[in-house]
Amino acid sequence: DAKTTQPTSMDCAEGRAANLPCNHSTISGNEYVYWYRQIHSQGPQYIIHGLKNNETNEMASLIITEDRKSSTLILPHATLRDTAVYYCIVRGVDSWGKFQFGAGTQVVVTP
């Protein structure tokens, strides 16, 4: 059962910020929002995760709305190497929370 909703695809110009939305309206209080990406012919790669507060690391920023029903992953300066499928995952980390992937968003960065 999909816990997240993401657009199927989006394009982004190289050097511009890419804003990837995700809806998770049924998220519960002990569930985190995770983002992974999968470059063609590779395994998924962890990007970032968060619970309530906005998070930033060297790869991206994660903005979570106050009601936690949606979030946005921001790639500040997209490069051609950021072309990939991006997965938004809601996951409980108590007990043995598994990573359940949906179909993700195909992001194409163009020159």
Place this chain on the structure above:
Amino acid sequence: EAGVAQSPRYKIIEKRQSVAFWCNPISGHATLYWYQQILGQGPKLLIQFQNNGVVDDSQLPKDRFSAERLKGVDSTLKIQPAKLEDSAVYLCASSLDRIEAFFGQGTRLTVV
């Protein structure tokens, strides 16, 4: 740090044959996952191990799929007999603290 190693990278078999995939997780990672990724879809969890015990195998087709993790380190996933619909990429992942999972490159299986 060495990543998750999987072999083989590619495998082509005929339907009804058997096949096995091998995974060597990152050293010290207690949690190991096997995922199946059909073309155009996101990965689907097949089985999750904590050390050498199974935590979740609810989506593993147990009539034909089996997996084991000996001594809590390496793991093998077997399909016997294979069907055409088993054509997919099989991904192994491991996690130290169940916060972040690291994935291998996967094994691409083609059943003809």
